[in-house]
Amino acid sequence: MATTAQYDAIIIGSGQGGTPLAKALAGANKKTALIEKEHIGGCCINEGCTPTKTMIASGRVAHLIRRGPDYGIHVPYQIGPKNEFTVSMNKIRQRKRDIVSSFRSGSEKGLEAAGVDILRGEATFIDAHSLNVILPDGSHKALRGDKFVVNVGCRPAPPRLDGLESIGKDRVLDSTSIQELGELPEHLVVIGGGYVGVEFGQLFARLGSKVTIVHRGAQLLSREDKEVAAEVLDILRDEKLTIYLEARATSLASAPAETFSLSIATKGGNEIATNVTHLLFATGRVPNTDRLNLGAAGVEVDVKGYIKCNEFLETSVPSIYALGDVKGPPAFTHISYDDFRILKGSLFSDSRAHSGPSVKDRLVPYVVYTDPQLGHVGLHEGEARERYPRMKILTATMPMSYVARALETDEPRGMMKAVVNADDGQILGFTCLGTEGGELMSIVEVAMIAKLPYWKLQDAVFAHPAFAESLNNLWQFLK
Numbered sequence: 001m002a003t004t005a006q007y008d009a010i011i012i013g014s015g016q017g018g019t020p021l022a023k024a025l026a027g028a029n030k031k032t033a034l035i036e037k038e039h040i041g042g043c044c045i046n047e048g049c050t051p052t053k054t055m056i057a058s059g060r061v062a063h064l065i066r067r068g069p070d071y072g073i074h075v076p077y078q079i080g081p082k083n084e085f086t087v088s089m090n091k092i093r094q095r096k097r098d099i100v101s102s103f104r105s106g107s108e109k110g111l112e113a114a115g116v117d118i119l120r121g122e123a124t125f126i127d128a129h130s131l132n133v134i135l136p137d138g139s140h141k142a143l144r145g146d147k148f149v150v151n152v153g154c155r156p157a158p159p160r161l162d163g164l165e166s167i168g169k170d171r172v173l174d175s176t177s178i179q180e181l182g183e184l185p186e187h188l189v190v191i192g193g194g195y196v197g198v199e200f201g202q203l204f205a206r207l208g209s210k211v212t213i214v215h216r217g218a219q220l221l222s223r224e225d226k227e228v229a230a231e232v233l234d235i236l237r238d239e240k241l242t243i244y245l246e247a248r249a250t251s252l253a254s255a256p257a258e259t260f261s262l263s264i265a266t267k268g269g270n271e272i273a274t275n276v277t278h279l280l281f282a283t284g285r286v287p288n289t290d291r292l293n294l295g296a297a298g299v300e301v302d303v304k305g306y307i308k309c310n311e312f313l314e315t316s317v318p319s320i321y322a323l324g325d326v327k328g329p330p331a332f333t334h335i336s337y338d339d340f341r342i343l344k345g346s347l348f349s350d351s352r353a354h355s356g357p358s359v360k361d362r363l364v365p366y367v368v369y370t371d372p373q374l375g376h377v378g379l380h381e382g383e384a385r386e387r388y389p390r391m392k393i394l395t396a397t398m399p400m401s402y403v404a405r406a407l408e409t410d411e412p413r414g415m416m417k418a419v420v421n422a423d424d425g426q427i428l429g430f431t432c433l434g435t436e437g438g439e440l441m442s443i444v445e446v447a448m449i450a451k452l453p454y455w456k457l458q459d460a461v462f463a464h465p466a467f468a469e470s471l472n473n474l475w476q477f478l479k
């Protein structure tokens with residue numbers, strides 16, 4: 001009879017928290033196993049941040065070539081007023097594959113060097129202390145552990161649309177398969193106007209596809225303040241994307257020559273998108289908990305399948321923890337990594353005294369990699385007013401066209417917005433929709449971490465003409 005391997009800690013899923021945690025535990029002489037059913041490094045480096053931001057860099061180059069004449073630069077292959085150029089999807093894809101493979105092999109080597117037992121296969125719970133792993137050859141392996149950390153992440157929500165079966169499967173894309181296209185879609189319809197929808201929508205429009213976004217919400221990027229989302233909409237429409245808000249794709253009809261039409265119900269009536277070649281479903285993500293057999297271990301999930309856990313990342317079972325996207329939003333790489341920092345100290349501490357770090361009140365920054373970028377940290381205006389109904393809250397907004405560097409580089413699109421407590425000057429939230437908006441946001445985040453009142457930034461000496469200099473001026477618009 002095969003023996004069951006016994007571990008101090010078993011990490012399920014090689015996500016952005018589990019991978020460094022496995023290394024840290026092995027480094028602390030804990031016998032550690034990491035089980036991964038697909039790629040080491042998880043979504044971020046294989047199908048998420050790394051590949052998308054690599055591809056988006058190609059979109060930016062296309063955009064700048066197209067804009068060359070605005071700066072007095074003409075390249076020989078620009079023909080006529082449309083500034084045509086050719087795009088090699090093969091090269092874009094290869095560059096993306098190369099970067100992904102170098103990041104992935106770096107992660108693998110790091111785990112091996114740390115002495116982590118890496119097991120390729122799909123884990124399912126048998127009970128609160130044991131797992132079954134289905135190995136790639138179909139055989140099974142049982143493992144026992146003192147502690148388990150679930151870091152299985154999410155996957156794209158499955159596509160749903162009447163008539164989908166009438167078109168080729170290769171025409172129905174998600175955030176992973178779209179990255180493997182060898183040819184540019186002629187007409188890409190994106191269903192969903194969240195992070196994935198706007199990033200890919202703008203990218204493919206810049207590369208030369210006709211792009212239509214169908215979004216059910218009243219604004220793109222539903223979390224953002226209205227005026228910021230409206231500015232994103234204007235920017236994308238300026239780049240010739242067709243965008244339907246409060247709209248629903250209702251059905252598909254195949255048509256000759258490999259194209260199809262899509263019926264779209266909007267508030268103003270029905271629209272038809274014609275000559276569509278590809279559909280990207282960007283309608284959110286679902287947690288990978290459905291095949292984990294969590295019930296056998298006694299781990300509770302919410303109605304959407306996210307693992308319920310407290311601010312210390314403890315689940316309903318004392319020996320089982322969860323980190324990253326699988327515990328619900330916010331779903332970002334840096335949040336999963338911060339979950340790792342929370343767990344690494346507490347996982348093997350003697351008490352569950354709850355005196356260490358927790359997710360409570362942590363600042364959540366993020367950057368939507370449209371161009372210009374949308375960087376945000378802390379609370380949005382509505383959230384701040386709801387959370388602190390008695391606080392005197394002021395907001396300041398300033399267009400990027402007031403920023404010298406934005407004008408000098410001819411990239412004046414976008415705006416900044418800050419939300420502050422009028423009494424003590426604390427910055428509650430900050431958004432920058434602008435070139436390098438993510439970097440500018442990070443400067444304000446540092447001020448928030450240090451609990452600096454806004455007037456410290458107002459009076460700081462920033463080098464001229466950096467984008468950061470705008471942080472001297474923003475605050476004059478507080479009201």
Ligand SMILES: Cc1cc2nc3c(=O)[nH]c(=O)nc-3n(C[C@H](O)[C@H](O)[C@H](O)COP(=O)(O)OP(=O)(O)OC[C@H]3O[C@@H](n4cnc5c(N)ncnc54)[C@H](O)[C@@H]3O)c2cc1C
Binds near residue numbers: 037042049122291369
């Ligand atoms: C297109 C796209 C772009 C993104 N861009 C950004 C960005 O720019 N910035 C940002 O911060 N975030 C971005 N994200 C989000 C980011 O990728 C995730 O928040 C991040 O990967 C954190 O994931 P995680 O640690 O929860 O686990 P994941 O990285 O999702 O890893 C989970 C791992 O578990 C494995 N697994 C699942 N079930 C099992 C099982 N039963 N047994 C064994 N293994 C299993 C999976 O194969 C996977 O490798 C993006 C996401 C997408 C889809």
Ligand SMILES: NC(=O)c1ccc[n+]([C@@H]2O[C@H](COP(=O)([O-])OP(=O)(O)OC[C@H]3O[C@@H](n4cnc5c(N)ncnc54)[C@H](O)[C@@H]3O)[C@@H](O)[C@H]2O)c1
Binds near residue numbers: 249
């Ligand atoms: N730059 C980044 O940090 C980055 C980039 C990409 C993804 N992500 C992460 O991945 C997550 C998933 O991204 P996403 O864009 O898939 O999800 P999302 O939840 O951010 O956006 C999906 C949007 O699609 C809309 N939608 C859903 N069903 C629809 C339908 N049938 N028709 C029209 N619209 C519909 C929803 O209302 C929602 O606003 C994000 O929430 C984020 O956490 C982050």
